[in-house]
Structure formats: structure tokens, C-alpha cells
Amino acid sequence: MAATAAVSPRTLLSSFHQRFIFTVPAFLNLPASSARCNCRGGKVRLFSAIRCVQSAEEISTATGITTSVSEEIGRRNVIDILEERGLLESLTSDNLRSVSSNSESSPLRVYCGFDPTAESLHLGNLLGILVLSWFHRCGHRVVALIGGATARIGDPSGKILERPELDVETLERNTLGIANTVTRILNSSNSTTSFVVMNNYDWWKEFKLLDFLKQVGRYARVGTMVAKESVKKRLESEQGMSYTEFTYQLLQGYDFLYLFQNHGVNVQIGGSDQWGNITAGTDLIRRTLQPKEGEGGFGLTFPLLLKSDGTKFGKSEDGAIWLSPAMLSPYKFYQHLFSVPDSDVIKFLKMLTFLDMKVVDEMELQMQSPGYLPNTAQKLLAEEVTRFVHGEEGLREAIKATEALRPGAETKLDWKTIEGIAEDVPSCSMAYNEVVNLSVVDLSVSSGLLESKSAARRLMKQGGLYLNNSRVDEESKRIENEDIVDGKLLLLSAGKKNKVIVRIS
Numbered sequence: 001m002a003a004t005a006a007v008s009p010r011t012l013l014s015s016f017h018q019r020f021i022f023t024v025p026a027f028l029n030l031p032a033s034s035a036r037c038n039c040r041g042g043k044v045r046l047f048s049a050i051r052c053v054q055s056a057e058e059i060s061t062a063t064g065i066t067t068s069v070s071e072e073i074g075r076r077n078v079i080d081i082l083e084e085r086g087l088l089e090s091l092t093s094d095n096l097r098s099v100s101s102n103s104e105s106s107p108l109r110v111y112c113g114f115d116p117t118a119e120s121l122h123l124g125n126l127l128g129i130l131v132l133s134w135f136h137r138c139g140h141r142v143v144a145l146i147g148g149a150t151a152r153i154g155d156p157s158g159k160i161l162e163r164p165e166l167d168v169e170t171l172e173r174n175t176l177g178i179a180n181t182v183t184r185i186l187n188s189s190n191s192t193t194s195f196v197v198m199n200n201y202d203w204w205k206e207f208k209l210l211d212f213l214k215q216v217g218r219y220a221r222v223g224t225m226v227a228k229e230s231v232k233k234r235l236e237s238e239q240g241m242s243y244t245e246f247t248y249q250l251l252q253g254y255d256f257l258y259l260f261q262n263h264g265v266n267v268q269i270g271g272s273d274q275w276g277n278i279t280a281g282t283d284l285i286r287r288t289l290q291p292k293e294g295e296g297g298f299g300l301t302f303p304l305l306l307k308s309d310g311t312k313f314g315k316s317e318d319g320a321i322w323l324s325p326a327m328l329s330p331y332k333f334y335q336h337l338f339s340v341p342d343s344d345v346i347k348f349l350k351m352l353t354f355l356d357m358k359v360v361d362e363m364e365l366q367m368q369s370p371g372y373l374p375n376t377a378q379k380l381l382a383e384e385v386t387r388f389v390h391g392e393e394g395l396r397e398a399i400k401a402t403e404a405l406r407p408g409a410e411t412k413l414d415w416k417t418i419e420g421i422a423e424d425v426p427s428c429s430m431a432y433n434e435v436v437n438l439s440v441v442d443l444s445v446s447s448g449l450l451e452s453k454s455a456a457r458r459l460m461k462q463g464g465l466y467l468n469n470s471r472v473d474e475e476s477k478r479i480e481n482e483d484i485v486d487g488k489l490l491l492l493s494a495g496k497k498n499k500v501i502v503r504i505s
């Protein structure tokens with residue numbers, strides 16, 4: 001991801017094409033063993049059916065709960081699984097249950113679209129990746145579609161105001177960022193994972209207005225378009241709606257038609273706010289191709305992931321929970337999940353992890369029993385989701401930082417770990433000569449950690465003042481050269497939560 005900063009967006013786009021636009025005929029026709037794509041420089045198998053295997057050892061280490069591995073998942077109906085885990089809101093037709101039951105002989109082809117309106121996806125968007133992954137684990141084939149074209153229009157769904165127009169450079173950078181994120185996550189969930197990432201700009205860039213009006217516009221009913229929730233709400237607002245955003249549903253609708261006709265994609269999934277756009281696609285397929293009953297396109301929506309205050313996880317003012325490690329470190333990502341309230345944690349274990357439901361049910365029981373160690377369920381949630389999003393290495397990094405940054409921890413701090421929390425912790429800069437030989441009491445005040453020397457002395461007596469996570473007991477303690485972590489910084493903590501980083505300039 002860091003590489004994105006150094007190259008121009010033009011280079012990015014061409015590298016995007018090289019890395020992510022796979023040979024799609026392989027998706028359609030070739031057997032899994034011969035269909036290959038080049039991904040992250042390595043050869044990735046396309047569409048081999050995989051089984052959901054969750055290491056029982058991992059689960060029992062984390063929870064103390066002994067579990068059996070969920071071997072039957074590959075044979076189960078994906079719709080039943082999604083329903084049981086709270087990941088099913090609506091289906092365009094109940095026939096999807098029967099057509100999804102035979103993944104071995106007739107796997108479904110399922111897509112979910114993501115508009116590149118930011119450089120990374122966030123925790124709310126993860127639901128789309130998770131649902132795709134469930135289809136995949138049950139033997140179906142999946143496509144992640146990046147909306148390089150649709151992001152130029154702006155999806156009005158759930159938005160009170162018109163979306164700001166994005167410049168081409170930003171769009172291209174975002175497209176690459178999101179493709180990277182989706183690829184990394186779907187790759188890391190299982191080494192044999194195979195999937196396709198496409199960009200709808202590829203078919204929209206050549207589409208002429210007259211052809212669009214003939215092939216799409218002619219089949220769209222204005223009455224139906226105006227009745228969509230995303231349009232109705234906006235027409236009632238003072239600002240109204242531009243013609244551009246009004247046409248968004250037809251673009252997403254045509255994407256489904258295009259993928260259906262050209263790549264056999266027969267299911268589109270999305271959050272519940274996508275219902276209007278998804279049905280625009282199933283309607284268009286029905287009107288233009290008039291398929292037989294059960295052979296058209298299907299739509300499936302999942303509920304929005306909500307915080308305990310009822311607002312959705314998104315790009316909100318108090319900061320999104322980004323999936324890209326360049327925008328949010330695995331440590332902070334882990335901490336967000338660790339902080340989920342007890343009232344939500346079981347729901348999130350069902351929705352955001354692949355843990356066997358028996359494990360989740362057992363955890364729910366344990367939470368109500370007197371011997372339950374607080375936050376055990378949160379720890380399991382944070383570990384599972386961080387592993388899925390950031391891989392084993394990201395999880396290791398997150399656990400290491402969590403442990404190291406706990407006051408009183410034995411783990412030796414290094415500057416990288418401290419830098420990992422730098423964004424969330426106030427910091428100040430001081431010259432080496434100013435710091436060395438200064439008393440910890442004085443430093444607590446000059447760094448802004450505490451208001452007065454008397455407060456620092458009081459806290460020290462109560463055992464709450466820490467230098468680099470080691471408790472400071474002696475009032476006479478002065479900063480020595482050896483206290484400066486890797487010659488770069490110091491971490492001062494007042495209790496568990498208040499910290500300050502002192503950078504040596």
C-alpha cells in the first residue's frame with residue numbers, strides 16, 4: 001500500500017489493470033486447475049471450491065472452548081448460513097435458496113460492488129466481503145467489482161446530499177487502494193482462495209449515450225425509478241437531485257445485466273441500502289432477456305452493521321474503522337473491536353467471523369456465567385476479525401502492541417510499537433539536552449501529561465505513573481540516556497489511559 005504514495009495515478013491505473021483485471025474467460029469456461037491469474041505477483045488459482053476450516057486449536061486457545069472444526073460448511077446451503085448469522089435481510093426471490101443448494105454441480109456466480117469513494121474500505125463495507133467469502137466457502141464463485149465508473153456518478157442511496165465530484169487522480173488512487181484491500185483480505189482468508197476483481201469503468205468508458213438509451217433507457221420505467229427510496233427521499237429535500245445521480249440506479253442495473261450476459265454472474269449482493277439498485281438490475285435482466293423462471297438474476301441484501309447508538313459504521317466524523325493498514329494500524333483496528341460493548345459482541349461474532357455457531361453460542365452462555373472473565377468475547381472477536389482483515393502477521397503486530405502498551409507489561413517497548421499508537425496519543429517534541437537529567441516529575445508537567453508537580457507526586461505514590469510502561473516509584477528518578485527508546489522517544493503514562501509521547505528532537 002505504501003507504494004501508492006510514490007507513483008503517479010497513471011502508473012497506478014496501469015498497474016491496477018496488470019494486477020487485478022484477470023482473464024475473465026477463465027472465470028467463465030476453464031476448469032479451476034487451468035484458470036490462473038496473476039495476483040500480487042504470484043499465481044492465484046481462480047475459482048477452486050474451498051472448505052471453511054477454522055482451526056479448533058486456535059479457538060480453544062483464545063476461548064478455552066473446545067470446538068469441532070466446521071467441516072460441513074462447504075456442503076451447507078449458503079443462504080441458511082447467512083440467515084443463521086444475521087447476515088440476511090432480503091432476497092428478490094425465495095428460489096435463490098434452491099438454486100444455491102447445489103454448489104458442486106452448478107455453482108452460483110455472485111458479485112458485490114464497491115465504489116472507490118475513499119482510499120480504503122471500512123468495517124461496514126467488510127460485510128460485503130464477508131458475505132462474498134461465505135458464498136465462496138460454500139463452493140460458489142465470486143467477483144468483487146470496483147465501481148470506477150459509478151463512483152464518477154455518485155450513489156444517492158442513503159445520502160441526504162449530492163456526493164462531491166471526485167477528480168480522476170483521486171478516483172484512480174482510490175480504485176487501486178480498494179482493489180488492494182479486497183485482494184489482500186480475500187487472499188488472506190485462505191491460501192487457496194480464488195476470486196475475480198473487476199472495474200466497471202472497463203465497460204462504461206466505451207459506452208455511447210445513444211447505445212445506453214437504446215439498450216438500457218428504453219427498458220427502464222421512470223415511475224419505478226422515481227419510486228426508489230434513494231430518489232423519493234431526495235426529491236422531497238430542498239436540494240433535490242441531479243439528473244446524474246438519478247441515473248445511478250441504471251448504471252448499477254446495467255452492470256448486473258453486463259455481468260449476467262458476459263460472465264454468467266447471476267447473484268448481486270449488497271447492504272440493505274442497495275436494494276433499489278440491485279432490483280434495478282434484476283428488473284433490467286428480466287425485461288431485456290426475459291429469462292425462464294429461476295434462470296434470471298437474483299438479489300440479496302444484508303443488514304447494515306450498526307453501532308450501539310444505532311448509527312451505521314461508515315465514514316463518520318469520529319473516524320472510520322478503515323481496513324487498509326496504511327490508514328489504520330492493525331493495532332488500532334484490533335482495539336476498536338476489543339471495545340465493542342457486551343450488548344453487541346455476540347451479534348458481531350456471528351456477523352463478522354467464520355467461527356462455528358456452536359462456539360458463539362457457547363461464548364454467549366459463558367458470558368452469563370459467574371466465572372466469566374470480562375472481555376473474553378471481545379478478545380475473540382478482535383482476534384478473528386483482525387486475522388481475517390490483516391492476516392496472521394497483522395494480528396501478531398496488534399497483539400504485541402496491545403501487550404506492550406499495557407502499563408506494567410514486561411514486553412520491552414520499541415519505537416515502532418510506540419509510533420503505532422502515535423496518532424491517538426498526544427505527543428510533544430523536546431531536545432535531548434532538555435530531557436536527559438530531567439526528573440520524571442518535571443517531565444510529567446513539561447510534556448503536558450499532568451497539570452502540576454504535586455499531581456505527579458501524588459500519582460507516583462499511588463503507583464500510577466509509568467515511564468516506558470515501567471512503574472516509577474522514586475521521586476528522585478531522572479531521565480537517563482538508556483530510557484530513550486531506540487534513541488527516539490519516551491512514553492509517559494498516567495494510569496492506564498492517559499499517555500504522552502515525548503519525541504527527542
Ligand SMILES: Nc1ncnc2c1ncn2[C@@H]1O[C@H](COP(=O)(O)OP(=O)(O)OP(=O)(O)O)[C@@H](O)[C@H]1O
Pocket residue numbers: 113114115117122123124125127128155158270271272273274303304305306312313314315316
Ligand atoms: N455499516 C454498514 N453495514 C453494512 N454494509 C455497509 C455499511 N456501510 C456501507 N455498507 C455497504 O457498503 C457499500 C458501500 O456503501 P457506501 O459507498 O454508501 O459507503 P459508506 O462508506 O457507508 O458511505 P458513507 O460512510 O459516506 O455513508 C454498500 O453496499 C453499502 O450497503
Ligand SMILES: N[C@@H](Cc1ccc(O)cc1)C(=O)O
Pocket residue numbers: 112113114115145146147150155157200251252253255256274277
Ligand atoms: N452502489 C454501490 C457500489 C456498486 C457499484 C456498482 C455496482 O454494479 C454495484 C455496486 C455503493 O454504493 O457502494
